Every structure is written in C-alpha cells, then in structure tokens.
Amino acid sequence: MNLFLAVNYYIPLVIIGILLVITLLLIGANFILGGSKMKTVTINKDTVIPVKDTDTLLNILSNNKIFIPSACGGKATCGFCKVKVISGGGDVKPMEEPFLSDQEKLDNVRLSCQVKVQDNIEIEIPVSMLDAQEYTCEVINIKDLTYDIKLVQFQFINPKTMSFKPGQYAQLRVPGIEIIRAYSIASNPKVTDKIELIIRMVPKGKATTFVHKALELGDKVIVTGPYGNFYLQEDSDKDIVCIAGGSGKAPIRSILHYLKDQGMPRNVKYFFGARSKKDLYYTEEFVELAKEYPNFEYIPALSDPLPEDNWDGAIGLITDVLDQNSGDLSDSEAYLCGSPGMINACIEVLNKHDIKSENVFYDKFS
Ligand SMILES: Cc1cc2nc3c(=O)[nH]c(=O)nc-3n(C[C@H](O)[C@H](O)[C@H](O)COP(=O)(O)OP(=O)(O)OC[C@H]3O[C@@H](n4cnc5c(N)ncnc54)[C@H](O)[C@@H]3O)c2cc1C
Ligand code: FES
Incomplete structure (x- = not known):
C-alpha cells in the first residue's frame, strides 16, 4: 500500500474513532450530571x-x-x-x-x-382536571355564521364521547404547526358524541387562519378537554344575566341549550354586543327561544348600525345597554364571555347594580 492510499484508508477510521470517543464522553457526562437519571x-x-x-x-x-x-x-x-x-x-x-x-x-x-x-x-x-382526555375527531360540518365567524362541528372518533358542563371549553391542536388554542364548546352538553365550536377569524392568527382557510370536511384533528371553571351553576335558582360579544356567544349557547332542555327553569336576560347587523348570528335561534319562554329575554345591541341595517333594536355600547336594562342584580348570577376589555367594562356595570362578586363567572378570550 503506498502512502497516498494509506492516508485515504486510515483518516476516515481515525475521524470515526474520535467521534465515537466524544459521544461516549458526552453520554458519560450526561449520566454523571443526572440528565438521564430516573x-x-x-x-x-x-x-x-x-x-x-x-x-x-x-x-x-x-x-x-x-x-x-x-x-x-x-x-x-x-x-x-x-x-x-x-x-x-x-x-x-x-x-x-x-x-x-x-x-x-x-x-x-x-x-x-x-x-x-x-x-x-x-x-x-x-x-x-384529570377528566380531560385527548380525542381524535373528524370535521363533519363547517358553516359560515358571519363573514368572519365559522361554526365547526367535530365527531369524536376515539374516544367516542366527551361529557362536559355547559360553558366549558376544549383545546384544538393545529396539525402541522402543533400549536394549541382554546375554544368554548357551543353545543348542547346532552350531545356527547360531537361538539360544535364557533371560531372567529383573527387577522394573521395562526389557529384561526388554519380553521378559516385550510380546514376541510373529513379532516382528522386532535382535541383535548373538557376544561375550565366557567360553567353554569346547576344547583342555583338565581336569575341569570348572560353577556357576550363576537364568538363569546359559544359557551352561552351551550348554557342556553342546557336550560332549554330543563324547560328554562330560571329567568334569563341575554345581552349580545355587536357593531352592525353583519356581526349578528343565531338571531333566529334566540328570538324563537324568547317566544317559547317568556322568562328568557334576548337583547342584541348594535354599537354602529348601518343605515341599510334598518335596526330597531337596542343601540349603543353593550355596557350602556346593560346599564339601562339590568335593574337590581344583588340576587343574580352573571355569565360573561368575550374580549378581556369587554368583560372588565361589563363587570364594572354589574357591580354598579350590586351583583355579588362570587356570582360573576367569565371566560376571557385572550
Ligand atoms: C378559555 C378560552 C376560550 C376561548 N373560546 C373561543 C371561542 O369560542 N371562539 C373563538 O373564536 N376564540 C376563542 N378563544 C380565543 C382563541 O383561543 C384564540 O386565542 C384565537 O382564536 C386566536 O388564535 P390564533 O392562533 O388565530 O391567533 P394568534 O396567532 O394566537 O394571535 C395573532 C395575533 O392576534 C392577537 N389576538 C389573539 N386573539 C385575539 C382576539 N380574540 N382578538 C383580537 N386579537 C387577537 C394576538 O395578540 C396576536 O397578536 C378562547 C380563548 C380562551 C382563553
Ligand atoms: S401553557 Fe403555561 S402559561 Fe400557557
């Protein structure tokens, strides 16, 4: 073997040998320092x-x-x-x-x-918390509720059912980028083999862009849940004030489904804040509910109605409409859902009407 061949033959072996020694040293150090100790x-x-x-x-x-x-x-x-x-x-x-x-x-x-x-x-x-599980689901319905809000229905595949309290939320794992986002469950807790989520598009938002632009019928996704301390206090008979804006309607809808199934045993006033008529959805569902149960009142309020809206309902910020229509709340419960700013402002109004802090429940969609 001449010198040139010997160099070509031995150098790779020497390099492999050095790498092997370094690897063994690193494994040893990691073991000594406790990195892989049980x-x-x-x-x-x-x-x-x-x-x-x-x-x-x-x-x-x-x-x-x-x-x-x-x-x-x-x-x-x-x-x-x-x-x-x-x-x-x-x-x-x-x-x-x-x-x-x-x-x-x-x-x-x-x-x-x-x-x-x-x-x-x-x-x-x-x-x-130990009740929450991981669910493989199939998307079985996607529907536009407004120009920027979609209803997405998921069928549980494995496990096949989820029990949740009206008002709780689930977490959606966005495939590919593996980020997790919370979404309130909008459907009736009586239906346990599927859930509905109401998802509002957030400009440049990772999860909402995926849901609005890429999610398709038949897609399989991972959802975990149920989560949260925001849910209807089922053993109470107090009057209820619900306040929501945008996609905050989701958990309130689940609560109202539940109450409807019980024959609406409590007095409920539901304030929903939107800018103009194009931001309203499920109006018919709640108007019908109000016709069926006189102790349920639905008060949608528009802050900026357009002339073509021909709006004859409440006009103004949801805080003002709440203030004008609340009365004494010292023996009522309040359920609020929406942006942190809206919730904080509404809680101030509720306090003005003597609500007790232990009777105020909310989920801030932050
Ligand atoms: C308990 C809980 C329940 C929730 N339930 C719902 C629900 O039922 N329906 C629903 O649509 N959302 C709900 N959310 C909000 C949701 O979890 C996401 O935060 C939202 O969808 C934005 O996710 P994204 O990945 O698209 O945006 P990201 O990529 O996280 O955010 C992009 C940018 O938008 C800003 N941003 C994030 N969220 C909002 C927002 N809501 N409004 C304005 N700007 C925002 C961020 O600060 C960031 O700058 C809930 C949140 C919580 C904590
Ligand atoms: S998961 Fe820990 S702060 Fe959000």
Missing part, C-alpha cells in the same frame, strides 16, 4: 410517573395522558397550566411572576409549562 412525578400522593428525560412538567403530564389546560401551548402567556408543586419544582421563573398572586406563590402554585423536571417532584392537581 426521576418521578408523584400526583396527588397516589399516582407515580417514572421520568427518564428532563422535560417540562406540562409535557411530561401530557405524554402520560394528563391534559392540563394550556391554551398558549406552553409559552407562558395564558397562565392556565397552574398546578401546586409540593416539592422539587425549583424557583419560580420570571415568566411565571405575572400569573401568580401572592397567595398562589405562598401555596407553591406554579405554571407547569415553566417547571423543568430535573429531580423527583410531587404535585397536586384538582381531580376535575
């Missing part, structure tokens, strides 16, 4: 999950079929993924600070998407 996540003192790789608590729980609400998909912008960490979570990170009250910090509440599991960790989760 750890455990103990949930509510009784469920123990063994964990090999370091990952966020949210991901570890989700990989083990425990679906914590996580509307922002782990970016620390929704603050929904709170769990109580009894031991082993490390220090609160700056990203968590805005979402944790002083009391929550004292109670060791953490954002599970920001907790890295590097050691054994013990956590507490409300039992209701």
Whole structure:
C-alpha cells in the first residue's frame, strides 16, 4: 500500500474513532450530571410517573395522558397550566411572576409549562382536571355564521364521547404547526358524541387562519378537554344575566341549550354586543327561544348600525345597554364571555347594580 492510499484508508477510521470517543464522553457526562437519571412525578400522593428525560412538567403530564389546560401551548402567556408543586419544582421563573398572586406563590402554585423536571417532584392537581382526555375527531360540518365567524362541528372518533358542563371549553391542536388554542364548546352538553365550536377569524392568527382557510370536511384533528371553571351553576335558582360579544356567544349557547332542555327553569336576560347587523348570528335561534319562554329575554345591541341595517333594536355600547336594562342584580348570577376589555367594562356595570362578586363567572378570550 503506498502512502497516498494509506492516508485515504486510515483518516476516515481515525475521524470515526474520535467521534465515537466524544459521544461516549458526552453520554458519560450526561449520566454523571443526572440528565438521564430516573426521576418521578408523584400526583396527588397516589399516582407515580417514572421520568427518564428532563422535560417540562406540562409535557411530561401530557405524554402520560394528563391534559392540563394550556391554551398558549406552553409559552407562558395564558397562565392556565397552574398546578401546586409540593416539592422539587425549583424557583419560580420570571415568566411565571405575572400569573401568580401572592397567595398562589405562598401555596407553591406554579405554571407547569415553566417547571423543568430535573429531580423527583410531587404535585397536586384538582381531580376535575384529570377528566380531560385527548380525542381524535373528524370535521363533519363547517358553516359560515358571519363573514368572519365559522361554526365547526367535530365527531369524536376515539374516544367516542366527551361529557362536559355547559360553558366549558376544549383545546384544538393545529396539525402541522402543533400549536394549541382554546375554544368554548357551543353545543348542547346532552350531545356527547360531537361538539360544535364557533371560531372567529383573527387577522394573521395562526389557529384561526388554519380553521378559516385550510380546514376541510373529513379532516382528522386532535382535541383535548373538557376544561375550565366557567360553567353554569346547576344547583342555583338565581336569575341569570348572560353577556357576550363576537364568538363569546359559544359557551352561552351551550348554557342556553342546557336550560332549554330543563324547560328554562330560571329567568334569563341575554345581552349580545355587536357593531352592525353583519356581526349578528343565531338571531333566529334566540328570538324563537324568547317566544317559547317568556322568562328568557334576548337583547342584541348594535354599537354602529348601518343605515341599510334598518335596526330597531337596542343601540349603543353593550355596557350602556346593560346599564339601562339590568335593574337590581344583588340576587343574580352573571355569565360573561368575550374580549378581556369587554368583560372588565361589563363587570364594572354589574357591580354598579350590586351583583355579588362570587356570582360573576367569565371566560376571557385572550
Ligand atoms: C378559555 C378560552 C376560550 C376561548 N373560546 C373561543 C371561542 O369560542 N371562539 C373563538 O373564536 N376564540 C376563542 N378563544 C380565543 C382563541 O383561543 C384564540 O386565542 C384565537 O382564536 C386566536 O388564535 P390564533 O392562533 O388565530 O391567533 P394568534 O396567532 O394566537 O394571535 C395573532 C395575533 O392576534 C392577537 N389576538 C389573539 N386573539 C385575539 C382576539 N380574540 N382578538 C383580537 N386579537 C387577537 C394576538 O395578540 C396576536 O397578536 C378562547 C380563548 C380562551 C382563553
Ligand atoms: S401553557 Fe400557557 S402559561 Fe403555561
């Protein structure tokens, strides 16, 4: 073998040898530093999950079929993924600070998407959260409700049914980009093999652009749920005020379906705020409901009606219309859904009418 051939033959072998040694050293260092040491996540003192790789608590729980609400998909912008960490979570990170009250910090509440599991960790989760499951669904109906709002109906394939409370929400995983977004369930809780979501297009929004421009009948998507503490208080007989704007109609529709099935046992006033007539939808459904049940009143209000709307209903901001039509609310419950700004402004009006804070329930679509 001449010198040229020997060099060509041995150099690749030497390089492979060096790479092999480096890899073994890295694996050894990782092992010594604890990167792949076995750890455990103990949930509510009784469920123990063994964990090999370091990952966020949210991901570890989700990989083990425990679906914590996580509307922002782990970016620390929704603050929904709170769990109580009894031991082993490390220090609160700056990203968590805005979402944790002083009391929550004292109670060791953490954002599970920001907790890295590097050691054994013990956590507490409300039992209701363990009800959420992952569902493979098929899109069986897509319908335009307005120029920027679509109704999408999903058939559950596996598992086949979801039980939810009227007002709760589900999370949709957008295929391809794998982002997660929360959508209130708009359908009747009595129907458990399908759900309807009402999705308003947000300009340049990732999930809503997918739903409005790419989603098709027959597509399979992943939905998790049910989630949320916003739901009808079924054991109460108080009068109800519902307030919604835009796609905030979704959970209120589910609540009203439920109440209708019970024969509308409570007095309900439903305020819906929109700009002009083109933003109204399901008007006929609620007008019919009001005809059927005199103790249900539907008050759609337009803030900027167009001349061609020929609108003879309430005109003005939803806060003003609410103020004028509410009366004493000291023994009423309120259910609000829509943008954070609208909800905050309406709560001020409700307070003016003496509502008790423990009787105000809302989901901010942020
Ligand atoms: C509990 C809960 C229930 C919800 N239920 C519904 C529902 O029933 N129907 C529904 O349509 N939405 C609902 N939302 C809002 C929904 O989860 C998404 O935030 C929304 O669809 C936008 O997602 P995106 O990926 O298209 O926008 P992103 O890509 O997340 O956002 C794009 C840009 O738009 C801004 N933006 C985000 N959301 C809005 C908004 N609503 N209005 C104006 N600007 C916005 C963002 O700040 C960002 O700058 C709910 C949210 C929560 C937390
Ligand atoms: S998932 Fe949104 S803050 Fe953690």
